[in-house]
Amino acid sequence: MEATSEPPAGAQALVLRLEGFEGPLDLLLDLARGQKVDLARISILALVEQYLAVIEGARRVRLELAADWLVMAAWLTWLKSRLLVPAGGEAAEEAEEAAEVLAARLRELQTMRAAAQWLGARPVLGQDVFARGAPEDLSVVDRSRLALDLTGLIRAYLLALRRAAATKPYRPPTASLWSVQQALTRLASLMGSLPDWSTLDAYLPEGLGTALERRGALASTLLAGLEMARGGAVRLRQEAAFAPIEVRRGGEDV
Amino acid sequence: MSDEAMQDALRLAEAMVFAAAAPVTARQLGQLLPEGIEAEAVLSALRDRYAGRGVELAEVAGGFQFRTAPDLAPRLRKVVQVPRRLPRAAMETLAIVAYHQPVTRPEIEEIRGAALAQTTLDALLEAGLIAPKGRKEVPGRPTLWATTPAFLLQFGLRDLRDLPKREDLLVEPPAPGQAPPEE
């Protein structure tokens, strides 16, 4: 091939601006356009030879070539060898297919280049045409409504209570114990309204909260019962140790 | 000045005033116009051209700017609702009134463990979320506060019993001598 001894003049020029191309496909497209026919009828074989001549020329001027340029060169060398075999064989068919894929890729790249040019030729907003520089905002903000939800309300409540608890010094709740005097009054007023021999429990006041209050009230009521039994107003009995203490009106005998 | 030159100047002035982010002065326009064309005359002609239209040329801040015709502005006005939040103190006070009503101001302060600013109370009153509900029969007869129907509406409640129960919200400190509530 002639190119090996003397690369085409065009190829020499291309070598010098190889870096101006974005890659092997970019160069191939440029070479294809140089064939002065439309992309549907380019000669892939001629294209391959031109590309390989450029790579050869680049090597001669000891230009560092990126791997993708060499990969493309290797592939195109393979393609060239297949394109040169007589038509009809399996290898020739394979080569034709590969050549068609390459031609399709070149057409697609060319199409996208044309699309980019078409877009670039449009009047671009901010470059060639301008929208209103100071648009008017005619919207009015209404802040009269409140954004409230239950979750927020409850969170605020808990926060307030927690903060208040944290700031208040701890005061143990005052124990309200049922006094003997209160038990005396209650026992005296209730005596007779309950059946004979009721347990002391029945004479406890209502609304006793804690176990402590209950035990305190029971003790006061027992003391009151003992006090009244001393004067004979009531009688007390207990069937066995730790059994409930029962009480009844005093006076007449059973 | 030829009519063609004036038409060209008018187009340029129109485009310039339209595209500029700030009002355009006669001097700025003049720098773009060819010799012999007065910027003031062009702007005056431009104002006449837009007189009575949906957009008018207004003289503002020493320059010229297009503005929506005043009579159309109300029809173009869009109301954007931006609901505001209540400040934290107001939200806490509202929650306390909701759970403890009817409640006096000193009681609210006692529960919150902080003084209640008049502005906070005013904000809730103005929003119609709370209202006075009689007076407490103690010395000084302080006003009692309660929530309003507007409060229910705002929180999407049918009635006050729809509020989560206090017991479900609070783990109260265990009373002495009593087993602590389940953890």
Added chain:
Amino acid sequence: MSDEAMQDALRLAEAMVFAAAAPVTARQLGQLLPEGIEAEAVLSALRDRYAGRGVELAEVAGGFQFRTAPDLAPRLRKVVQVPRRLPRAAMETLAIVAYHQPVTRPEIEEIRGAALAQTTLDALLEAGLIAPKGRKEVPGRPTLWATTPAFLLQFGLRDLRDLPKREDLLVEPPAPGQAPPEE
């Protein structure tokens, strides 16, 4: 429709499109017009009124927007700040995304036959011209890219169907021996 009603509708449309920062749709205008007046007819009349003026009514990105006439650009650029044009690689990438969307980065690189520089992708993203649109269900799940409404706005397109057909892009074979038009 009476002439008076039409004049009023024209003024309203003019004011609305003028004031808005984004294109106004026929539907948005229709909501402001009285019964029996077609928004499309009003916008069409408005476009006729502004034809040949310094500011023109353009149909872009599904709506209508006033824009300065393209022939005034050289003079307006002297007074309006103009951002830099996109470099060729970015324009090509944008064209590929526009025609192949949704498309992955490896697919773009395959078509261009060159790696896609990060700066190119960044420039398109920053200009808001492309946006991620899900992921392709292949190993590695690469991001899919598509054009945005800002792309339509920027290039004055009503919608993506305004892009020329692929066949029409190559009708004219590239002039022989000519250097690529822009670098």
